Amino acid sequence: MLGLWLIVMLLILGRVLRMPGRVTLTMIAVLWAGMLILQLTLPGSSAARAVGGNAAGWLVLGAVVALVVAYRRLLAMLRRRAAPPPADPVQDAGLSDAELDRYARHLVLRQIGGSGQTRLKSARVLVVGAGGLGSPVCLYLAAAGVGHVTLADDDTVSLSNLQRQVIFRDELRGEPKTYAAAEAMLKLNPHIDVTPLVRRISEDDRDLIADYDLVIDGTDSFKGRASINRACVAAGVPLIWGSIAQWEGQVTLFHPALGGPCMACLFRNPPVHDAPCAEAGVVGALPGVIGSMMALEAIKHLTGAGQGLRGRMMLFDGLYGESRMIEVARDPACPVCGTQPLAPGAA
Numbered sequence: 001m002l003g004l005w006l007i008v009m010l011l012i013l014g015r016v017l018r019m020p021g022r023v024t025l026t027m028i029a030v031l032w033a034g035m036l037i038l039q040l041t042l043p044g045s046s047a048a049r050a051v052g053g054n055a056a057g058w059l060v061l062g063a064v065v066a067l068v069v070a071y072r073r074l075l076a077m078l079r080r081r082a083a084p085p086p087a088d089p090v091q092d093a094g095l096s097d098a099e100l101d102r103y104a105r106h107l108v109l110r111q112i113g114g115s116g117q118t119r120l121k122s123a124r125v126l127v128v129g130a131g132g133l134g135s136p137v138c139l140y141l142a143a144a145g146v147g148h149v150t151l152a153d154d155d156t157v158s159l160s161n162l163q164r165q166v167i168f169r170d171e172l173r174g175e176p177k178t179y180a181a182a183e184a185m186l187k188l189n190p191h192i193d194v195t196p197l198v199r200r201i202s203e204d205d206r207d208l209i210a211d212y213d214l215v216i217d218g219t220d221s222f223k224g225r226a227s228i229n230r231a232c233v234a235a236g237v238p239l240i241w242g243s244i245a246q247w248e249g250q251v252t253l254f255h256p257a258l259g260g261p262c263m264a265c266l267f268r269n270p271p272v273h274d275a276p277c278a279e280a281g282v283v284g285a286l287p288g289v290i291g292s293m294m295a296l297e298a299i300k301h302l303t304g305a306g307q308g309l310r311g312r313m314m315l316f317d318g319l320y321g322e323s324r325m326i327e328v329a330r331d332p333a334c335p336v337c338g339t340q341p342l343a344p345g346a347a
């Protein structure tokens with residue numbers, strides 16, 4: 001009865017290799033059909049005798065197995081019909097009908113869905129700098145439904161800002177940037193809270209920063225960035241960091257508490273050519289590219305979607321349309337994060 005043994009071996013193989021039941025069943029059906037054809041075409045041959053049985057026997061066996069399989073499928077179908085429908089995760093997400101409509105394109109994304117959108121709604125984000133990078137960051141965070149955004153900047157809107165800071169309008173010249181940007185964000189999405197903060201963020205703002213899930217730095221001076229980095233490291237809050245100059249930009253996520261570097265691990269001293277946009281110049285659409293990437297990384301970080309930029313930095317060269325990713329590592333001798341212990345469970 002080699003035939004029966006072969007069937008048993010296929011069943012065991014399917015279990016051991018954890019093959020889908022449908023695959024195992026198909027292989028057995030092919031084997032059964034082969035043995036049946038053998039019995040029908042060459043009855044009494046040495047091969048048919050080795051397989052065992054006869055055509056009628058294999059036909060009966062096939063019919064019995066087919067009946068059992070059909071019966072089990074019927075039972076499963078009846079159970080599915082009798083079971084209550086699964087709870088709709090979107091309905092459970094605490095979103096109003098208007099929000100369900102507004103965020104419909106997020107809700108259909110497998111990586112965000114209702115639970116991710118709820119996380120965005122309850123998230124608290126501090127955006128530092130309402131300039132070229134801050135403009136797309138603020139607009140996309142507002143549009144995405146990030147529930148609580150605080151925007152810190154001590155500057156006012158000027159004519160030379162409008163070449164790239166697309167959140168402002170010409171008639172807002174002279175207005176504090178944070179108020180002008182907050183108004184634009186609320187006009188875009190009235191379902192969020194925006195808090196304008198007309199001042200800079202310094203190293204002393206550790207307690208303020210500790211109240212947020214994420215900080216996004218879109219400022220443009222090395223000294224200011226270094227102090228924001230120190231405050232974020234002290235508070236243990238991740239920092240999405242982007243910078244632009246002329247035609248080039250870079251973006252990453254600093255989070256030494258989870259094993260990634262901080263800004264001081266990579267940039268201990270100001271770069272030789274450190275000059276703000278006012279002196280070095282910057283092409284108008286470049287902050288749109290880098291700022292949008294920062295907003296995208298923020299959405300990913302807050303929803304847990306995909307792979308973030310911790311330990312990696314994306315470099316973009318707009319003049320030649322090139323981008324590349326480099327690995328960046330935490331420096332154990334870093335004067336800012338070198339002594340910070342890893343968070344429990346951090347790699």
Ligand SMILES: [Zn+2]
Pocket residue numbers: 256261262263264265266330331334335336337338
């Ligand atoms: Zn560091």
